[in-house]
Amino acid sequence: MVFATPLLWGLATPAVAADAIVTDIRVGKQDQQTRLVLELSGRIAFNAFTLADPYRVVIDLPEVGWRLPARPLPARTGLLKSLRYGLFKPGTTRIVLDVTGPTRISQAFLLDPGGAQSYRLVLDMALTTRQAMLGKPQSKPPTAAAIPPKPVQKASLPFAPPLRKPAAKGQKPKPRKRVIIIDPGHGGVDPGTLGRSGTYEKHVTLSAARALKQHLEKTGRYTVKLTRNRDVFIRLRDRVAIARDAGGELFISVHADAIKNRNIRGLSVYTLSERASDKEAAALADKENKADLIAGIDLSNESQEVTNILIDLAQRESMNQSARFAASLVKDLRKEVKVLRNTHRFAGFAVLKAPDIPSILVELGFLSNRQDEKELRTKSFRRRLARGMLTSIDAFFARIEEAQRR
Numbered sequence: 001m002v003f004a005t006p007l008l009w010g011l012a013t014p015a016v017a018a019d020a021i022v023t024d025i026r027v028g029k030q031d032q033q034t035r036l037v038l039e040l041s042g043r044i045a046f047n048a049f050t051l052a053d054p055y056r057v058v059i060d061l062p063e064v065g066w067r068l069p070a071r072p073l074p075a076r077t078g079l080l081k082s083l084r085y086g087l088f089k090p091g092t093t094r095i096v097l098d099v100t101g102p103t104r105i106s107q108a109f110l111l112d113p114g115g116a117q118s119y120r121l122v123l124d125m126a127l128t129t130r131q132a133m134l135g136k137p138q139s140k141p142p143t144a145a146a147i148p149p150k151p152v153q154k155a156s157l158p159f160a161p162p163l164r165k166p167a168a169k170g171q172k173p174k175p176r177k178r179v180i181i182i183d184p185g186h187g188g189v190d191p192g193t194l195g196r197s198g199t200y201e202k203h204v205t206l207s208a209a210r211a212l213k214q215h216l217e218k219t220g221r222y223t224v225k226l227t228r229n230r231d232v233f234i235r236l237r238d239r240v241a242i243a244r245d246a247g248g249e250l251f252i253s254v255h256a257d258a259i260k261n262r263n264i265r266g267l268s269v270y271t272l273s274e275r276a277s278d279k280e281a282a283a284l285a286d287k288e289n290k291a292d293l294i295a296g297i298d299l300s301n302e303s304q305e306v307t308n309i310l311i312d313l314a315q316r317e318s319m320n321q322s323a324r325f326a327a328s329l330v331k332d333l334r335k336e337v338k339v340l341r342n343t344h345r346f347a348g349f350a351v352l353k354a355p356d357i358p359s360i361l362v363e364l365g366f367l368s369n370r371q372d373e374k375e376l377r378t379k380s381f382r383r384r385l386a387r388g389m390l391t392s393i394d395a396f397f398a399r400i401e402e403a404q405r406r
């Protein structure tokens with residue numbers, strides 16, 4: 001069960017400075033209280049609330065800039081385990097605090113500048129009981145749960161792109177552009193994996209996605225849509241919805257991994273299956289599926305996606321197509337970049353669950369490996385990646401057209 005105990009704190013006057021900048025975050029412990037202080041360049045409105053499973057404290061601000069001192073973010077102080085921040089959606093910056101147990105916000109307020117001090121947002125937290133946290137009737141946090149679940153799309157036939165009209169005699173049909181969705185993993189408040197020398201997965205995935213888009217569109221054969229084109233958080237199911245709305249015919253989610261063994265490197269490719277092909281694949285899917293939790297989303301009123309036979313069928317067919325595409329991709333990419341041995345594995349990734357769009361997930365490499373981390377940041381890597389991908393993508397659509405002619 002997931003539960004939210006929101007406490008809403010707003011300012012009476014909507015004196016929102018759109019260009020406020022956070023200049024420091026401090027966390028301290030005093031008796032039973034843990035205090036968080038944000039230093040701000042201007043006056044802002046904010047919401048703060050708590051979530052359970054896991055226990056989190058969430059602070060939503062208008063979109064702010066960040067100019068923090070060059071030292072690590074606060075961690076392991078009082079109730080605070082760790083902290084992250086980033087754009088939650090356009091217009092909303094979110095700070096998420098992982099806390100050690102059921103927490104209540106005892107007070108939260110904004111202080112005007114005084115002396116050498118700038119504006120400060122102060123939030124005090126104290127331990128409470130789980131019962132107290134869950135027991136109260138409560139309203140929902142406005143930013144988290146307000147998005148109604150999207151109705152399940154009627155499944156179309158197992159991935160059958162519309163047939164083209166037969167061309168007039170002597171006239172070559174002008175092929176329509178295929179629509180490809182590239183999904184840069186993570187973003188905003190969810191940074192993804194952190195590399196050995198500080199590279200964020202969310203930045204690596206966006207650069208690779210942009211380069212890939214450019215390379216594919218240059219051919220004139222493809223229209224490429226990115227699920228995000230800036231450093232913003234997108235929930236997993238919204239990534240799938242974006243793909244459907246855009247009429248995507250192929251969905252490629254781009255990530256970068258990290259692992260304890262720092263010697264392991266190389267790209268790997270995953271497709272969806274109900275059962276993961278091995279323990280590591282299962283653990284990876286688990287990790288990637290946690291993005292919504294990491295971003296401080298209340299999952300208590302998520303509706304279970306209704307499945308029916310049609311969706312099942314479509315899914316099976318698109319799963320086969322995904323698997324075939326992944327296999328050819330591994331082959332083509334091997335010529336261009338370092339590929340993990342034994343790659344193309346199967347795991348239950350939430351982001352690959354569009355029933356009617358063949359979907360794969362690519363882990364570009366391991367940010368836990370120094371060489372990979374360095375490599376993934378280079379233009380040359382992105383160019384080779386795009387080249388290998390294009391070969392496989394061309395073959396993928398050629399196969400579909402071939403099947404239609406028969």
Ligand SMILES: [Zn+2]
Nearest residue numbers: 185192255256
């Ligand atoms: Zn990832």
